[in-house]
Amino acid sequence: MPETPALAPAVRTNLVRLLRAAYPHPSFPDGPYERTADHILGQLDESLWHRIALTSGLESLDASAQRSRGTAFADLDDDAALALLRGIADAEFFAFIRGVTVVTLYNDHEVWDLLGYEGESYSKGGYLHRGFDDLDWLPSPRVEEYDGPERLVEVAPDDVPATTSTTGGR
Amino acid sequence: MAESIPELGNPIAHDEEVVVIVGSGAGGGTVAYELSQRGIPCVVLEAGPWLKPEDYENDEWAAFNQMAWLDNRTASGPYRVATDFPNLPAWIVKAVGGSTTHWSGATPRFRDYEFRTRSHYGVVEGANLLDWPITLADLAPYYDRAEKAIGSTHRHGRPALPANNNYKVFANGAEKVGYKFYATGPYGTNAEPYDGRPASIQDGFNFQGDKSTAKWSTAVREVPRAIATGRCELRPSSQAVQVTHDARGRADAVLYLDAEGNLHRQAAKVVCVAGNSIESPRLLLMSASSLHPDGLANSSGQVGRNYMRHTTGSVYARFDQPVRMYRGETMAGIIADEARLDTSRGFAGGYYMETLSLGPAFLAAFVEPGSWGPEFTEVMAAYESTAGLWIVGEDLPQESNRVTLNPALQDQWGLPAPDVHFEDHPNDVAMREHGYGRADMLYEAVGALGTHHTPPYPATHNLGTCRMSERPEDGVVDQWGQAHDVPGLYVSDGSVMTTGAAANPTLTIVALAIRQAEHIAEQLGTGA
Numbered sequence: 001m002p003e004t005p006a007l008a009p010a011v012r013t014n015l016v017r018l019l020r021a022a023y024p025h026p027s028f029p030d031g032p033y034e035r036t037a038d039h040i041l042g043q044l045d046e047s048l049w050h051r052i053a054l055t056s057g058l059e060s061l062d063a064s065a066q067r068s069r070g071t072a073f074a075d076l077d078d079d080a081a082l083a084l085l086r087g088i089a090d091a092e093f094f095a096f097i098r099g100v101t102v103v104t105l106y107n108d109h110e111v112w113d114l115l116g117y118e119g120e121s122y123s124k125g126g127y128l129h130r131g132f133d134d135l136d137w138l139p140s141p142r143v144e145e146y147d148g149p150e151r152l153v154e155v156a157p158d159d160v161p162a163t164t165s166t167t168g169g170r
Numbered sequence: 171m172a173e174s175i176p177e178l179g180n181p182i183a184h185d186e187e188v189v190v191i192v193g194s195g196a197g198g199g200t201v202a203y204e205l206s207q208r209g210i211p212c213v214v215l216e217a218g219p220w221l222k223p224e225d226y227e228n229d230e231w232a233a234f235n236q237m238a239w240l241d242n243r244t245a246s247g248p249y250r251v252a253t254d255f256p257n258l259p260a261w262i263v264k265a266v267g268g269s270t271t272h273w274s275g276a277t278p279r280f281r282d283y284e285f286r287t288r289s290h291y292g293v294v295e296g297a298n299l300l301d302w303p304i305t306l307a308d309l310a311p312y313y314d315r316a317e318k319a320i321g322s323t324h325r326h327g328r329p330a331l332p333a334n335n336n337y338k339v340f341a342n343g344a345e346k347v348g349y350k351f352y353a354t355g356p357y358g359t360n361a362e363p364y365d366g367r368p369a370s371i372q373d374g375f376n377f378q379g380d381k382s383t384a385k386w387s388t389a390v391r392e393v394p395r396a397i398a399t400g401r402c403e404l405r406p407s408s409q410a411v412q413v414t415h416d417a418r419g420r421a422d423a424v425l426y427l428d429a430e431g432n433l434h435r436q437a438a439k440v441v442c443v444a445g446n447s448i449e450s451p452r453l454l455l456m457s458a459s460s461l462h463p464d465g466l467a468n469s470s471g472q473v474g475r476n477y478m479r480h481t482t483g484s485v486y487a488r489f490d491q492p493v494r495m496y497r498g499e500t501m502a503g504i505i506a507d508e509a510r511l512d513t514s515r516g517f518a519g520g521y522y523m524e525t526l527s528l529g530p531a532f533l534a535a536f537v538e539p540g541s542w543g544p545e546f547t548e549v550m551a552a553y554e555s556t557a558g559l560w561i562v563g564e565d566l567p568q569e570s571n572r573v574t575l576n577p578a579l580q581d582q583w584g585l586p587a588p589d590v591h592f593e594d595h596p597n598d599v600a601m602r603e604h605g606y607g608r609a610d611m612l613y614e615a616v617g618a619l620g621t622h623h624t625p626p627y628p629a630t631h632n633l634g635t636c637r638m639s640e641r642p643e644d645g646v647v648d649q650w651g652q653a654h655d656v657p658g659l660y661v662s663d664g665s666v667m668t669t670g671a672a673a674n675p676t677l678t679i680v681a682l683a684i685r686q687a688e689h690i691a692e693q694l695g696t697g698a
């Protein structure tokens with residue numbers, strides 16, 4: 001393959017901005033978005049078509065930001081960036097970005113921390129002694145099967161076939 | 171004796187006529203164990219590798235990429251999976267142990283009426299209903315044996331698992347809306363040490379291989395024990411590509427590819443196909459011959475048809491306090507109150523509700539595929555305070571829901587890839603809507619701030635594509651799972667299910683496999 005020219009720095013800046021607008025988590029720092037952007041950009045080497053679509057897609061976002069707001073896409077506020085993205089929701093490059101983001105951003109261990117997910121626990125002895133049942137805002141429920149007087153009616157009386165008599169609750 | 175047996179079992183000659191079992195999951199692993207215990211030689215051909223507990227990944231995507239069946243497949247038809255996951259109609263494992271390595275463990279039995287849906291539901295337009303050729307009474311003794319093999323909690327003296335966080339929300343909600351028939355099981359993971367395996371450490375990874383081995387799978391029980399008899403050889407990374415028959419029409423061998431793509435032939439006295447409900451019909455369709463021009467065992471035209479995937483849906487509820495649903499056993503919570511026949515609810519058949527939890531990685535991919543923007547991040551941001559449940563109910567068999575060979579796509583070996591065509595029956599839609607509504611009530615009763623209705627995932631329960639029938643013209647196999655039109659050919663997995671019932675299928679697959687193995691042993695004259 002011939003050398004492909006390096007991507008302009010604006011591509012990454014715009015992509016990070018796009019990710020923040022499309023997947024807004026005010027509590028997240030830039031790190032997870034930047035890592036996701038880098039992962040997306042890393043995949044462009046494998047597909048010339050995605051590279052072309054993504055570069056021109058981001059350029060077109062810049063162009064429409066300039067047209068409608070007189071500013072670069074990266075400088076739009078959240079609402080304006082989101083509105084612009086809603087307008088191109090079906091564009092192929094945006095679908096590609098979303099497809100990678102959804103499996104990358106939320107697979108980022110810093111994001112797991114931010115969302116309160118602790119992941120693998122086997123090496124620490126599981127959650128058995130680390131809070132698997134620490135929810136305390138509801139009473140402790142029964143874990144055994146019901147053994148009271150009621151019976152589960154497996155077949156409602158109206159649904160018992162006329163020809164058989166062997167059905168119903170057991 | 172055990173010391174001298176090689177890891178994959180005593181070798182069996184390729185020209186020795188043995189029982190050849192295709193697939194080592196719930197069905198195949200069980201048949202291998204039951205037959206080899208009786209001294210009957212078996213060869214198990216398994217397309218995937220033999221991964222051990224120390225190899226299992228406790229990370230959602232890593233585990234999925236390690237073990238899921240990712241060979242080319244297509245999904246078609248109007249169901250959403252075909253749009254969102256066009257190459258992933260099902261989540262099935264390709265490894266020794268099959269999908270029992272990734273299963274979670276819910277083990278309810280089928281109900282009596284569920285073996286006779288044609289009699290109970292009558293003629294339902296668009297549905298290809300049929301009564302099973304067997305009844306609950308026929309299967310009951312085998313259910314007992316299957317529950318003991320799996321070690322189901324709440325059964326045969328096995329204690330209940332404790333309540334984890336997700337269950338606490340689920341069970342309190344159930345109680346508030348008046349449900350009675352809820353519990354933490356029956357569930358195929360040890361609450362206390364049993365059968366040489368330890369008690370659960372509540373590590374939260376069930377849809378992945380269980381590193382602790384507290385969870386039953388054929389990879390930790392049936393397959394190694396079959397090998398230990400000295401009568402079973404396991405051949406991993408060996409994919410069956412054709413079942414052949416002799417001039418009289420009796421199954422006589424299986425052709426398979428090794429990891430390098432070399433073709434081998436294993437002679438067979440009996441062939442048991444247990445590749446799960448997409449690969450089993452695919453293998454039969456690829457085994458067409460002059461005697462069986464439309465595919466082996468397909469005189470009825472029913473091979474690949476009546477594909478069922480259960481009527482499913484998930485509900486994720488947000489609270490103002492932490493839940494941490496991911497801690498502990500994923501599916502150790504079952505409500506059975508809706509698992510009954512009462513057409514006044516607007517649909518035939520019933521459904522269970524079961525606790526369910528995904529990590530952020532899978533939740534993001536599956537909670538609302540394709541969704542983005544603030545409505546999506548609101549769901550994700552609430553992760554720590556989210557509780558989840560799964561609706562799993564009977565879907566109706568339809569002839570047009572079907573596994574076929576896709577002429578336009580091949581797998582890595584150049585063989586036609588399977589296409590899975592599916593459309594919900596209106597009864598399925600009505601049941602799912604009812605389930606969503608009940609789940610909302612349940613969670614609102616314990617203070618949910620909001621709920622999200624998640625559409626069905628790629629199918630984990632795949633059933634019905636080689637169904638059992640009394641009459642040869644109605645189905646593919648008889649009550650023992652033997653093909654109506656090919657002596658010596660058995661189907662030993664969930665594809666034999668005439669109808670799917672509400673219950674998760676594995677306990678029933680294992681019970682049917684134990685019953686089938688007993689029958690095969692009798693036929694071979696070795697006694698039961």
Ligand SMILES: Cc1cc2nc3c(=O)[nH]c(=O)nc-3n(C[C@H](O)[C@H](O)[C@H](O)COP(=O)(O)OP(=O)(O)OC[C@H]3O[C@@H](n4cnc5c(N)ncnc54)[C@H](O)[C@@H]3O)c2cc1C
Nearest residue numbers: 193195196197217268269273274275276410445663674676
């Ligand atoms: C995430 C998840 C959770 C689940 N939870 C539950 C649950 O709680 N309760 C329940 O009852 N069920 C559950 N299931 C479903 C359960 O795993 C399956 O119903 C069961 O394992 C099916 O058994 P089987 O023998 O039909 O197929 P499998 O167990 O899938 O085994 C089929 C095997 O055949 C192999 N194979 C296929 N084709 C070939 C070929 N041509 N040559 C050689 N080998 C081949 C495959 O590699 C595989 O190993 C779950 C499944 C998943 C994925």
